[in-house]
Amino acid sequence: MRILIVEDEPTLGQQLKSTLEQNGYAVDLSTDGEDGHFLGSTEEYDAAILDLGLPEIDGLTVLGMWRKEKRNFPVLVLTARDSWSDKVAGLDAGADDYLAKPFQTEELIARLRALIRRASGNASSELTAGPVRLDTRSGRVTLAGEPVKLTAQEYKLLSYLMHHKGKVVSRTELIEHIYDQDFDRDSNTIEVFVTRIRKKLGADVITTIRGLGYSLDDPDEAPRE
Amino acid sequence: MRILIVEDEPTLGQQLKSTLEQNGYAVDLSTDGEDGHFLGSTEEYDAAILDLGLPEIDGLTVLGMWRKEKRNFPVLVLTARDSWSDKVAGLDAGADDYLAKPFQTEELIARLRALIRRASGNASSELTAGPVRLDTRSGRVTLAGEPVKLTAQEYKLLSYLMHHKGKVVSRTELIEHIYDQDFDRDSNTIEVFVTRIRKKLGADVITTIRGLGYSLDDPDEAPRE
DNA sequence: ATTTCTGGATGCGAATTCTGATTGTGGAGG
DNA sequence: CCTCCACAATCAGAATTCGCATCCAGAAAT
CATH class of the missing domain: 3.40.50.2300 (Response regulator)
Structure with missing residues (x-):
């Protein structure tokens, strides 16, 4: 100090x-x-x-x-x-x-x-993944410094993924954490929102792991081969 | 507060x-x-x-x-x-x-x-956001230099938002911070007061983030980085 | 007593979310 | 190497939710 x-x-x-x-x-x-x-x-x-x-x-x-x-x-x-x-x-x-x-x-x-x-x-807690930055305190998301407007569900979904950066998150897990109570399990809303987030933040932000779920990786931290 | x-x-x-x-x-x-x-x-x-x-x-x-x-x-x-x-x-x-x-x-x-x-x-007792200025010491609000008369509740609401400039503030949070213990939590007063403030200070002062809440942004503030 | 303020109700309009159908894609097995 | 199938992505319209303006009655201030 x-x-x-x-x-x-x-x-x-x-x-x-x-x-x-x-x-x-x-x-x-x-x-x-x-x-x-x-x-x-x-x-x-x-x-x-x-x-x-x-x-x-x-x-x-x-x-x-x-x-x-x-x-x-x-x-x-x-x-x-x-x-x-x-x-x-x-x-x-x-x-x-x-x-x-x-x-x-x-x-x-x-x-x-x-x-x-x-x-x-009151230091702001920021989660970052590549060019994407999410400030949990202010509820704001930026892409390469530019503010991005996300809707409520988009924000919840992204926020959950960023809190579990690097981990493979199943669709079920996402549904359980984004919706309160039980929610029609066989619905493809998650896919819809993943699509929409990719449209706003770039397709490579969220990786699909076929048969398992999604994962959000930080390209800065994981050195690619 | x-x-x-x-x-x-x-x-x-x-x-x-x-x-x-x-x-x-x-x-x-x-x-x-x-x-x-x-x-x-x-x-x-x-x-x-x-x-x-x-x-x-x-x-x-x-x-x-x-x-x-x-x-x-x-x-x-x-x-x-x-x-x-x-x-x-x-x-x-x-x-x-x-x-x-x-x-x-x-x-x-x-x-x-x-x-x-x-x-x-906040470091200063003068809070500003664009043309709006709020002096916490005197409890006065001006718009582009012109004094604006706000009612007690309008002031409370604006003051809370200005203290948390840039943050997305939910309706619940607003109710919790501008009313005391006994108050009906599910009422639409917040919306009403937001409307009234917008009428006095301009519609663009308070941004609505649908499903999440409101946020007060400073257009002058250069997005950092 | 009069005026202003507050807080709740209502209906409208719009943004968002959901549904279901359709198209796209990766990979295992032939 | 190709095919097929299961899973994922996308799209558009429908349904729903959410926020806004407005109004009104009661409370509070003057």
């Missing part, structure tokens, strides 16, 4: 840096707003600790710029001030947490952990 | 509930740990406010159980105690934020907003 500290007071900054490093973080320390903003814009951090009382550029401004640039790492704001209106302003400006000086280092560490944990919680 | 409050003191609990409701949240209130834990386990919340000093079951225990059950909504912990060691314990138990009693309601609201914002992966 990589952390950026923007803190103008050298003693505190250094102390924080070494404490965090002892806790297993990689830390960059910047002592003024401009430099700090630049680092946050160009490097990849898992979180930032930002002092509001900076010389030259104010901390809130730096935060605002990051957010405008779509820099979405969580930011923990430090401030000497303790009025709730400042806290509200900071939180609404895009800060994720707030800590008033002076503080216990343990509390800082705990809050930082909480921030990072929370931020990693 | 739907919030769970677990607070044993009835006066404070009721007061919080009505304040939050005035701010456009759907709120369920529980006055003891067991019931609170049950609600948090079975219903869908966008955040919870949890008092640590509960009778019978301790707040930290409730929190621990939720986390063990993989209930990942953000939790804001309230406590009368003010020692940092308690804070650290709370945060490490899986709390996402911490507020010591007594507190300013404004700060609570601001922290709650920040929690929900971050939980949905």
Whole structure:
């Protein structure tokens, strides 16, 4: 985990840096707003600790710029001030947490952990197979980056296959997982939907294993002979 | 957005509930740990406010159980105690934020907003999608700069969609997140409100994915990769 | 008391799914 | 090497489901 500290007071900054490093973080320390903003814009951090009382550029401004640039790492704001209106302003400006000086280092560490944990919680789970990409979180499918419109059943079928990538899935298994309750077993809907998916995503996405079922393989992972 | 409050003191609990409701949240209130834990386990919340000093079951225990059950909504912990060691314990138990009693309601609201914002992966309190802009701080919505008057429910629905921009959101999910506990789940209100929002903001703001739900897309957002 | 808002009902129109028939294909056995 | 057969793919029309607009009554706000 990589952390950026923007803190103008050298003693505190250094102390924080070494404490965090002892806790297993990689830390960059910047002592003024401009430099700090630049680092946050160009490097990849898992979180930032930002002092509001900076010389030259104010901390809130730096935060605002990051957010405008779509820099979405969580930011923990430090401030000497303790009025709730400042806290509200900071939180609404895009800060994720707030800590008033002076503080216990343990509390800082705990809050930082909480921030990072929370931020990693909404990583989108993506399933890929060749050029096909399915985001289970947003329910979206793309083919080579281009969004593809799938109907409800098409999506369910593809989703099941992608969750079992590389495995041979029988027609029965598909019917059981796509339809609730019992469903007319001798119907060829599965074939129909496989056809339709192939039309939208390319014929080679789903492989037919004659007599057994279908399988979805990732050409990137299975080196072809 | 739907919030769970677990607070044993009835006066404070009721007061919080009505304040939050005035701010456009759907709120369920529980006055003891067991019931609170049950609600948090079975219903869908966008955040919870949890008092640590509960009778019978301790707040930290409730929190621990939720986390063990993989209930990942953000939790804001309230406590009368003010020692940092308690804070650290709370945060490490899986709390996402911490507020010591007594507190300013404004700060609570601001922290709650920040929690929900971050939980949905948004950095800024200004949510935009094409010409539509929603300011979670003021509760205002503009279309191409022009202010638009939305009713309470319209705002709730739009707000939820904008917090989950790009995601396909089912009707069930919408009902669960903009209404509280007791509400008739099979009614067509969602459709009605979607229609009304489209009338005010333009038909193309909300996309229908037949059989799956609705999704709000940002045309400005370049499809990544 | 008046106006606005909410939530449920209804019927229409359209997109989607299903059915059944037909055409296509691989491979085992002659 | 060819044939045949079982299985798979495709197609088009039918049936169904789903979503939308509209309306109305009761609730809530002003």
